[in-house]
Amino acid sequence: MGSGIYVALSGAKAETNHIDVIANNLANISTIGFRSDDLLFSSLLSKDAAKMGVKGSLPAEAEILPGLDHSSLSKMNNFVQIVGGKTDFSQGRLLKTDDPLNVAIQGEGFFVVQDKEGEKYYTRDGSFHLNEEMELTHSSGDRVMDENDAPIRIDLSKEFEIKSDGRIVQDGKEMAKIALVKFTEPSQLQKKGHSQFINTKPETPPEPDTKSIVMDGMLERSNVNPIAEMTKLIAVSRRFEIIQQLIKQHYKLDEQSIQRAR
């Protein structure tokens, strides 16, 4: 029995993961501050795997095949492997809401929020509101941090204004400054859900962002491009179809070999 069927299977598995990611992008087309995801595929050369002789370096399907000779695969087979996800951090379009507690970032910065356990997260969703202690909070309920990692209290008895650099000004006095940070390597951010990101490399903390502009009374829309997602969706479904055909072909070939052997 040939191993090509397993190569096809690895492709089918990758395509199902791909469609999951596309579905999530399209589901979040109206989510404020959402960043779209894509997948990175690579071919896993079985030659390399055989050379290394490491168990686990081949897809599981190949491993379970008894008596599979790695060296014989080396010349032809490329299994599909997902290298990782890639989040598109490009700017989303702005939406005017006129709500003084809505802020959008124009630039590559992030707001810093902190949950009850003191864990810090990063977000582009500036649909803020006030909690019962009059602290500025993210829509998930986590508090928004100022430059000195302290929660921001807003006194509602007086008019306030959020300036383009994140300063909150009341009566001509600066009350606090909303922290804006940026990552030199945004790929170290991992999605947490609730429009928040986790820094997966705590040893490289973000640096203060002075370039980004904070826009008051605005929100940033999702940066999902429906046309790109639709195109990907069509491509995925066609590739899946081809893979199914390949599997069928293999099946037929096997059938013929068995009949000939009789």
Place this chain on the structure above:
Amino acid sequence: MFGALTTAATGMEAQQILIDIMANNLANVNTVGFKKSRADFQDLLYTTVKVAGTSSSAGQENPTGFQIGQGTRAISTQKIFSNGQYKNTQNPLDLAIEGPGFFQITMPDGSTYFTRNGALQTDSTGRLVDGNGHPIDPAITIPSDAISVNVGEDGTISVVQAGQNESQEIGQVQLAIFVNTAGLEAMGRGMYRQTSASGAPILVRAGEEGAGTLSQGSLETSNVKVIEEMIDMITGQRSYELNSKVIQTVDNMMRQAANLRS
């Protein structure tokens, strides 16, 4: 098998909520003092298949992680308090607030609600009441023999009584302004209630401390802009379609997989 199915379903649900809100906005396009609503969404939790920065094989690091999202959910709706259009009615008891501010209405249980609907009337005792018959606060009574009622820009109400030549001041309409208007809770019938997020009302004369001025003989229409809503409706409908296409595609893929052994 496919997470994409449920993910796309959450996306369709989100667009349905958007359409529901839009329907309510459009239904109230002629409601005096109506303020349109907006929905906020968040992405759901992510399944992390591969964490960024972990080692893939001897001495190598995955530069990016691999996460699969599970869709979206609605978290809140917000009122947008931008000003509506003004229309002239020539009715002396129709008052429009040109700028920020709310009329105060005393409810039967003694609590105070706030409204932008200035279509006032008098009840059997001559008290100024709103369209639902609730008196405005502070209470103002128009004498039964009043020939004409005049409301100044600052809310001063004066009347000319029968047999008199000069007008007489009988009261003052007070406006309530809020630092965070978006924090008000909508109670229906164009009325709002204060919350911890809106802060306490600041009572002022019309035209003072940032409050709008009063315009007699005109009404504020809703701030729903039909074109904007229509555009949002088109994008909402198309987004719904996009998400349903994902479901169709997944269905196709599953059918192909099921037909592999035929």
